[in-house]
Amino acid sequence: MAQYFSVHPTNPQPRLLKQAAGLLQQGGVLAVPTDSSYSLVCHLDDKAAADNLRNIRKLDNKQFFTLICRDLSELSSYARVDNAQFRLLKLGTPGPFTFVLEASKEVPRRVSHPQRKTIGLRVPDHKTLLELIELHGAPLLATTLILPGEDAPLNDPEMIREKLERQIAGVIDAGGCPSEPTTVIDLTGSEPEILRQGRGDPADLGLT
Helix, strand or coil: CCEEEECCCCCCCHHHHHHHHHHHHCCCCEEECCCCCCEEEEECCCHHHHHHHHHHHCCCCCCCCEEECCCHHHHHHCEECCHHHHHHHHHHCCCCEEEEEEECCCCCHHHCCCCCCEEEEECCCCHHHHHHHHHHCCCEEEEECCCCCCCCCCCCHHHHHHHHCCCCCEEEECCCCCCCCCEEEECCCCCCEEEECCCCCHHHHCCC
């Protein structure tokens, strides 16, 4: 049975988030709110937990995950970033953008793109999630909570618990959450490429 953590949206209770972080350390998968939509997250270095993420979403090995980081400096530790890329990252973090970058050696090969060795990274503008990552002490491996056969994120925390109560360790409810995924921008080419238009506005980054 998945644990249910109902936290205050602007002042989340540390005691509850510590319990949730403990589940991550034990290899659990959590459903968490973000500034775009709900995501499934787990410990970056836990292969069994990552396999569970893939199984819940029915993802193949070609589908790479996103790393959710606390801040831009942490993000830069997990990717190779040049000056032009860094300027775009500063404009889009924190916020509802996922940036595809060349993965650094800090990223386990099993969670990056198998051919291109790239990884999606983001810094969310969501207090509860950032405090959870701070308590966890490391970035979280994440994927948007879209169930197999669906084309939109599952976004009601009570429904998430009902549907996934035997597959995940917990659900964090921090009040209302947007229902649109992040905008995904590939920064590995000669020019930025918008792979998915989501909640983030590319115009905020000077892109059209």
